[in-house]
Amino acid sequence: MSMKLSRLGNDDADQTARLMSASRRLIDEAARLFPLAAAQNDRTIWLEAMIDEVPDYLYFKDRNGRFVVANRAIVNDNRREGLDSLEGLTDFDIHPEHVARGFFTIEQEIIRTGKAALDMEELIRDSRGNLKWLLTSKLPVRDAAGAVIGLVGVARDITERKRSESLHLGQAHLLKMIALGAPLAEVFSSLILLIEAHVPDVAGSILLLAPDGRHILNGAAPNLDPAFCKQIDGAEIGPAVGSCGTAMWRGEPVIVSDIETDPLWAGYKVLVAPYGFRACWSSPIRSYQGKVMGTFALYSRLPGEPSAECMKLVGMATHIAGIAIERKQAEDSIQFMAHHDALTGLPNRSMLDERVASAIEAADDSGGTVTLAFIDLDNFKLVNDSLGHHAGDELLKIVSARMLRCVRSGDSIVRLGGDEFVVLIDGALPEGETVEGETVEARLQAVRDAVATPVEIEGRAFQVTCSMGVASYPEHGRNATELLARADAAMYRAKELGRDAMEVFTAELANRAHEKLERQEELRRALALGELFLQYQPQMDLATGRIFAVEALIRWRHPERGLVSPGDFIPLAEETGLIVPIGDWTLRAACRQNRAWQLSGLPPIVVSVNVSARQFQAKDWVERVATALEESGLEARYLELELTESLIMQDVQQAVETMHRLEQLGVHLAIDDFGTGYSSLASLKRFPVGRLKIDRSFVQDLPEDNDDAAIAHAVISLAHALQLRVIAEGVETREQVDFLRAAGCDEIQGYYLSRPIDARALQAILCIPNL
Numbered sequence: 001m002s003m004k005l006s007r008l009g010n011d012d013a014d015q016t017a018r019l020m021s022a023s024r025r026l027i028d029e030a031a032r033l034f035p036l037a038a039a040q041n042d043r044t045i046w047l048e049a050m051i052d053e054v055p056d057y058l059y060f061k062d063r064n065g066r067f068v069v070a071n072r073a074i075v076n077d078n079r080r081e082g083l084d085s086l087e088g089l090t091d092f093d094i095h096p097e098h099v100a101r102g103f104f105t106i107e108q109e110i111i112r113t114g115k116a117a118l119d120m121e122e123l124i125r126d127s128r129g130n131l132k133w134l135l136t137s138k139l140p141v142r143d144a145a146g147a148v149i150g151l152v153g154v155a156r157d158i159t160e161r162k163r164s165e166s167l168h169l170g171q172a173h174l175l176k177m178i179a180l181g182a183p184l185a186e187v188f189s190s191l192i193l194l195i196e197a198h199v200p201d202v203a204g205s206i207l208l209l210a211p212d213g214r215h216i217l218n219g220a221a222p223n224l225d226p227a228f229c230k231q232i233d234g235a236e237i238g239p240a241v242g243s244c245g246t247a248m249w250r251g252e253p254v255i256v257s258d259i260e261t262d263p264l265w266a267g268y269k270v271l272v273a274p275y276g277f278r279a280c281w282s283s284p285i286r287s288y289q290g291k292v293m294g295t296f297a298l299y300s301r302l303p304g305e306p307s308a309e310c311m312k313l314v315g316m317a318t319h320i321a322g323i324a325i326e327r328k329q330a331e332d333s334i335q336f337m338a339h340h341d342a343l344t345g346l347p348n349r350s351m352l353d354e355r356v357a358s359a360i361e362a363a364d365d366s367g368g369t370v371t372l373a374f375i376d377l378d379n380f381k382l383v384n385d386s387l388g389h390h391a392g393d394e395l396l397k398i399v400s401a402r403m404l405r406c407v408r409s410g411d412s413i414v415r416l417g418g419d420e421f422v423v424l425i426d427g428a429l430p431e432g433e434t435v436e437g438e439t440v441e442a443r444l445q446a447v448r449d450a451v452a453t454p455v456e457i458e459g460r461a462f463q464v465t466c467s468m469g470v471a472s473y474p475e476h477g478r479n480a481t482e483l484l485a486r487a488d489a490a491m492y493r494a495k496e497l498g499r500d501a502m503e504v505f506t507a508e509l510a511n512r513a514h515e516k517l518e519r520q521e522e523l524r525r526a527l528a529l530g531e532l533f534l535q536y537q538p539q540m541d542l543a544t545g546r547i548f549a550v551e552a553l554i555r556w557r558h559p560e561r562g563l564v565s566p567g568d569f570i571p572l573a574e575e576t577g578l579i580v581p582i583g584d585w586t587l588r589a590a591c592r593q594n595r596a597w598q599l600s601g602l603p604p605i606v607v608s609v610n611v612s613a614r615q616f617q618a619k620d621w622v623e624r625v626a627t628a629l630e631e632s633g634l635e636a637r638y639l640e641l642e643l644t645e646s647l648i649m650q651d652v653q654q655a656v657e658t659m660h661r662l663e664q665l666g667v668h669l670a671i672d673d674f675g676t677g678y679s680s681l682a683s684l685k686r687f688p689v690g691r692l693k694i695d696r697s698f699v700q701d702l703p704e705d706n707d708d709a710a711i712a713h714a715v716i717s718l719a720h721a722l723q724l725r726v727i728a729e730g731v732e733t734r735e736q737v738d739f740l741r742a743a744g745c746d747e748i749q750g751y752y753l754s755r756p757i758d759a760r761a762l763q764a765i766l767c768i769p770n771l
């Protein structure tokens with residue numbers, strides 16, 4: 001028995017041990033007294049007086065299950081009218097048949113086997129109708145000869161413990177439901193049922209505050225009539241809108257103890273009257289930050305106020321409901337973010353695939369068609385570069401909203417990223433097919449017109465057009481990927497044709513797209529097979545005539561097409577991202593070559609390397625430069641990186657930070673093609689660069705062209721004012737050299753000095769003292 005007792009809590013074990021020892025004494029006493037029981041003597045009186053003081057049930061039954069002795073606790077809980085004692089009764093007299101049968105079976109087993117049954121949990125209903133949990137032990141009683149003559153029972157009321165256990169289990173179950181993402185309505189129903197199981201005669205309800213913060217939405221009310229709930233759904237909250245509408249409005253609990261008389265229910269009591277509810281106690285459900293998200297209410301058929309215990313349960317319920325709602329909201333917002341673009345709120349690429357797939361499915365069922373239009377804004381970069389990202393974002397939001405207004409509810413506008421959008425429409429363009437009385441072409445034209453309507457941002461008005469490429473299902477592609485690729489190819493064609501145009505995919509475009517893919521593969525192979533190599537073009541100091549630097553220029557020796565100029569493959573490499581590995585290769589090869597020249601005894605020079613935006617924006621770009629230097633053994637001061645204005649202007653802040661990190665490495669920085677971009681003079685002074693390179697386009701018509709001459713003068717004086725050196729590129733003639741020297745230009749590069757040549761040929765030039 002001690003082993004069994006050890007399974008109980010300390011308190012329970014002590015008490016049970018105490019009761020068991022009292023029972024044992026009672027057993028001894030009863031065995032001694034039994035033959036005389038009919039004529040109770042004085043000793044039984046004091047014995048009964050003693051056991052009557054014990055708050056637990058204590059009784060002795062004969063072999064037939066008849067009570068011989070029963071203490072006051074069990075008698076009180078099973079009192080029937082006109083009955084002061086249980087003596088002579090059996091469980092069949094005081095419990096329903098099925099309950100009594102259960103007790104009887106166990107007791108007969110104890111009597112038959114002589115073995116005790118310990119710590120049994122039993123559920124009974126007492127004479128007041130209350131359900132009670134008992135922890136019961138029953139032990140056989142033997143006479144002097146060892147024969148079982150009956151049994152002693154000890155039972156303790158453990159209803160409170162069971163109640164709190166079931167509450168804890170219920171809470172744990174609810175939290176598990178929430179964690180596993182069970183539907184909110186199911187969580188709410190379970191929560192309400194849990195509270196209803198612990199508060200007698202109430203019906204629970206959870207209402208939610210709509211996202212507009214003004215209206216009530218049904219949450220759950222498993223034991224309220226759905227017709228009643230329907231009447232409340234959508235009601236506007238306010239200072240006198242029943243208990244819940246008022247609790248949401250006030251943001252505090254509203255306890256209405258009599259619906260019939262309370263003014264808060266004046267306009268609503270007729271709704272609840274048919275269901276017989278007289279009291280309604282409602283408490284707000286709040287978010288972690290305290291925002292009201294709904295209410296938890298209990299309806300009672302009796303007028304009155306809730307007990308403190310009941311309000312404690314309501315507090316627990318509002319807390320759990322709050323967690324469930326917040327968890328659902330977080331899940332919804334993650335879900336939304338995964339499928340929508342954060343800036344414009346439009347569906348994103350992942351949603352496009354789904355929508356195209358279901359549009360295709362619907363088209364297959366109806367024998368219809370689907371049109372996909374790829375849109376790229378034409379002058380978006382200009383806005384971003386000149387007015388900054390904030391203005392660019394504003395523009396994207398305005399254009400998105402306008403496009404949305406041009407399409408029907410069944411159509412989709414998707415933002416792919418940057419300034420690229422997709423319009424998805426049921427129906428095909430080429431046949432001029434009409435959807436709801438309007439041709440698809442007219443609808444797409446409306447989108448283009450909406451984009452092209454002038455916009456005013458930060459007090460400045462401007463116009464943005466778009467290039468649109470269109471592909472249709474089933475004519476141009478069988479799935480989202482194919483349709484998108486073809487619409488994209490058509491959009492590129494529209495750009496090539498001068499922008500602000502709409503192009504439909506054609507077989508010719510299909511060939512071009514195929515060719516492009518092939519060229520991309522060829523370029524990838526070229527890098528792997530070593531078909532790329534570098535040429536170097538010298539740069540001369542005009543004051544000393546010394547070749548102080550060279551620009552590294554990439555070349556491709558194509559096995560069939562011969563020498564391919566970078567102008568033919570760098571744009572493709574940039575578009576496809578291949579520029580990153582190609583640029584890495586160029587950087588490492590240029591550093592290695594420069595170090596090789598130094599080791600061969602030539603006077604040290606700087607090697608200048610072109611950098612693309614994609615390379616520069618790579619997170620580990622500075623580390624890549626450091627690695628190239630380390631691997632080659634070249635000192636950082638013999639490397640210069642040429643950055644274009646447009647590259648820097650894509651994100652000035654980020655660019656300046658990266659430039660500073662490169663400067664700390666000791667690398668020189670120059671701005672290439674100066675004058676062709678849109679760098680503001682104000683930001684120029686923030687860039688840690690050493691040189692400006694005047695673009696070839698301003699040099700080629702010098703000295704005759706007055707405009708170019710003026711530009712060259714302006715760039716030179718600006719650079720000098722900022723303590724920068726100036727190099728002119730594309731210098732081909734003696735006249736140009738003379739003009740530039742007279743204008744104060746520091747350095748030159750161009751065919752006048754030398755075309756780009758390979759490393760060995762350049763070595764020969766470097767050996768010539770001064771040009």
Ligand SMILES: Nc1nc2c(ncn2[C@@H]2O[C@H](COP(=O)(O)O[C@H]3[C@@H](O)[C@H](n4cnc5c(=O)[nH]c(N)nc54)O[C@@H]3COP(=O)(O)O)[C@@H](O)[C@H]2O)c(=O)[nH]1
Pocket residue numbers: 537551552553554565566567570583586610611612672673696729730731732749750751752756
């Ligand atoms: N990201 C990288 N870009 C690179 C790399 N190598 C080259 N490039 C870029 O490709 C563009 C075309 O380059 P290329 O055909 O090599 O033309 C260069 C020179 O050959 C040319 N040049 C030089 N002097 C003259 C001249 O007197 N007349 C004349 N008509 N052309 C001349 O100019 C080009 C150099 O331009 P720049 O870089 O702006 O100094 C070109 O944009 C290259 O930048 C690479 O490795 N990575």
